Amino acid sequence: MKYTVIIPAAGLGSRMGLGFNKVLLEIDGEPVIKRTVRQFEEDPDCEAIHLAVRSEETDIMNKMFENSRKIAGIHIGGAERQDSIYNALINVKNAEYVFVHDGARPFVTTDVLKRLKDKVTETGAVICGVKTKDTLKRVNDGKVKETLVRDEVVAVHTPQGFKYSILRQAYEHSKANKLEVTDDSMMVEAIGKEVYLVDSTYDNIKITTSEDLQLAHMILKGK
Numbered sequence: 001m002k003y004t005v006i007i008p009a010a011g012l013g014s015r016m017g018l019g020f021n022k023v024l025l026e027i028d029g030e031p032v033i034k035r036t037v038r039q040f041e042e043d044p045d046c047e048a049i050h051l052a053v054r055s056e057e058t059d060i061m062n063k064m065f066e067n068s069r070k071i072a073g074i075h076i077g078g079a080e081r082q083d084s085i086y087n088a089l090i091n092v093k094n095a096e097y098v099f100v101h102d103g104a105r106p107f108v109t110t111d112v113l114k115r116l117k118d119k120v121t122e123t124g125a126v127i128c129g130v131k132t133k134d135t136l137k138r139v140n141d142g143k144v145k146e147t148l149v150r151d152e153v154v155a156v157h158t159p160q161g162f163k164y165s166i167l168r169q170a171y172e173h174s175k176a177n178k179l180e181v182t183d184d185s186m187m188v189e190a191i192g193k194e195v196y197l198v199d200s201t202y203d204n205i206k207i208t209t210s211e212d213l214q215l216a217h218m219i220l221k222g223k
């Protein structure tokens with residue numbers, strides 16, 4: 001199978017508190033976004049990479065990826081993650097399968113990609129995730145409402161992979177219905193399609209807060 005990946009990188013990174021977009025932060029001398037893109041540059045099944053970036057960062061991103069063989073488009077992102085991805089999605093041409101992967105997740109492995117590729121060709125919609133290690137409870141106003149059955153929940157990561165036609169339909173539906181989502185499969189669930197799950201790895205972290213940076217250094221050391 002062959003697929004196209006959309007990588008949203010147009011956030012602010014406000015929870016990192018750096019004062020600049022966290023995807024531009026260097027870890028061991030290389031920007032987070034460059035590391036993320038490289039995972040797909042190195043996957044022979046990935047045919048094209050579309051990035052969504054902040055308008056004021058277009059020049060820096062164009063320069064960073066000027067020698068990249070697979071970058072097929074650098075698009076201006078939107079106010080929310082889903083707006084950024086939509087701006088890229090409408091510019092994807094001739095792709096049967098589309099993966100979406102956070103620019104801020106630089107450690108996805110070839111094994112996870114393989115599991116996703118195998119499953120998406122079989123089902124048309126797949127996410128990856130890990131079992132949670134903590135007990136999970138639903139709370140409201142500082143009070144416990146219920147304890148969730150841990151075997152029934154996962155912490156969801158990206159990449160998430162879809163048939164292009166399904167993802168496009170899901171995004172158009174969400175736009176028309178003004179759905180606010182925190183991942184792409186939520187939109188696919190909303191159009192009634194079944195979404196399947198494969199294992200991710202605990203290392204596939206999203207760089208979100210400053211603690212994640214220490215974790216990132218440890219993950220790199222272990223590789």
Ligand SMILES: Nc1ccn([C@@H]2O[C@H](COP(=O)(O)OP(=O)(O)OP(=O)(O)O)[C@@H](O)[C@H]2O)c(=O)n1
Nearest residue numbers: 008009010011012013014015079080084103104
């Ligand atoms: N309007 C947005 C918001 C987010 N993203 C991207 O979506 C990914 C995951 O989002 P998140 O971790 O929430 O990043 P930020 O929105 O940058 O972080 P924060 O919420 O702390 O500002 C990141 O690669 C981010 O660049 C995007 O392309 N466009």
Ligand SMILES: O=P(O)(O)OC[C@@H](O)[C@@H](O)[C@@H](O)CO
Nearest residue numbers: 081102156157158182183206
């Ligand atoms: O925190 P935000 O809602 O901006 O973004 C979260 C998403 O990036 C996140 O839900 C996926 O990476 C899947 O976990």
